Amino acid sequence: MGLANAIEIDDLKRTFTRRAPNALARLFTRRRTGTGTNADGGSGAGADSSAEAGPNAAGLANNAKRPNSLVAVDSISFDIRAGEIFGLLGPNGAGKTTTIKMLCTLLEPTSGTARVAGFDIVREPARVRASLGTVLSGERSLYWKLTGRENLDYFAALYDVEPSTAHRRIDDLLTRFELTDKASELVERYSTGMRQRLSIARALLANPPVLLLDEPTAGLDPQSARNLRDVVRKLRDEGHTVLLTTHYMAEADELSDRIAIIDHGRVIALDTPTALKEHIQQLHSVEVEIDRAPDGILDELHSLPLVRGVECVQSSNGHETWTIRVLTENSRQTLDALLDLLRAEGERVLNLRVAEPTLEDVFIALTGKSLRD
């Protein structure tokens, strides 16, 4: 490819407009609600996209109390170097998938520009797509009534892989992704992990310089996810540039050479995982395990002096317990106040430890909330 940057994103913005409900829907809503004034069917593009779009309001509808447009991606700018794994990390609805969809030319940006392998995503969409292998989230992206090999045969033609080399390329990919034995079985009989591997094999058919992987390990069991992460690392070692979206902190930490943390459509931090964690090295993470879901004390914990962020998750130890993580500038000073508050609320502390900050803590420190919120 010869370019220093595989992807260049400059002030990229994407706004979704809520579609006004049609007259029939308005009439139906009016009759059903009996109000007649604040009807909002919410069907169409905006409603569909809003889950991804995030809550940035860009105006208010005249007679409805919800915004008429949503900023899904809000003027983001960054470059992705050739040959690196770049993680786009953020909660659901942060704007990750919208960014990927703009880069693979399924969506046009509202403003700003981006170049993939040197090609402009708006002016040269066909060349952009020829430089990309894209794996979008959702396992129903293959033809389930075709076999694995038939799927690859079909997409090889669409990716313009020369017929003379397509057969060998497909054999190589099936071998690489350990699908040779199942190549003649219908995809409907594949496991989720096998389908995901086949999707990545499809993206590699034309051996593109840049790969876009949207939540590649979502829905996979731990072993399959680990195998897939190995695959992604190998792809980087072979010289591919990988842009990967995920909402799994550990995955982003483990895989990415650099990470952009995205929230509400904005990039709020961008660096290597190590550097991001070093930024908050002076912070401590206090983890308290309690025996029930905390009821309304998280806000109070957040308002304690020196506390930078709080999150609460159900413990993954198989017991019905909950872990509160408190990110603080001084664990010694926070500890007393924290325990006093928990006791006052009648919470029973089962376990307590002070931990090194993780990437999750970086996110909490930057946004004041958990990635799961």
Next chain:
Amino acid sequence: MVDRFRTWLRRQFRVIGAISRKDFLIFLRYPANAVMSVVEPIMWLVPTYFMGLGFSVNGEAVGFAGFTGTSDYFSFAMLGMFMSSYISAAFWGMGFSVQEDMTLGVLEPNWVTPASRVSLILGRSVIMLLLTTINSIVVLAMGAVLFRVNLTGNVLAAVITVLPMLIALTGLGLGIAGVVLSVRRAGTAIDISNWAVTQLSGATFPVSVLPRPLLAVALALPTTYGFDAVRSILLGTKTMLPLKAEIGIMLASMVGMCAAGYAVFKAFERRCRRQGLLGTH
């Protein structure tokens, strides 16, 4: 320049070929559907056959002959059904294929490839037209045996005459695919439009019996002339206009509908990329 065009053309044919193969494989994996697609038209034709008999005197539909020049109502209707299956192929095969891909979740994986999006839609028409042809021939053959349908004209001339109409319908299908991209839940609209175009083209009756406003609509449809011309060649019916004029209208509409279908598809495809409608359903 010529070489680049040739390369581009070869690429489009390869894409269209791959789509046809894929669609055919999937078609074969639903064998019950393949059987039903032959049985169903016969099922619909049976009442028409008995209705035709009911209105006949000594086996001849005398009143009907006054309008069309033939007293063989059932052959007239069966040929109409045969032709109308191509209208269905355009509406459902191409137009609805977009909605089907959206529902299956395969629209986006297709559209992130470098293949031309127009070729991706056109590819869906090839196997549909081929299957429609095979299916219709089987139905006609069964009709000949079961209901004594008698086509006496030049079949090759009829096929050549109807080709511009088929190409025009492909253009229409492309336009419909564009609309479906935007409308998404378009099943009912497609069903109604398909029915209206089929009926107003005179699938089961001569359009000359229509009241004037509806006749005006019927005469604006190129398919009306296609039905009329083919019946004239195969059954010896009277044409509304001289045959050459009807062929001329079909050729003109072929160019017009292909251009319009392309423009409509591109406009809606752009609109969907701007509004973020692709892949949602």
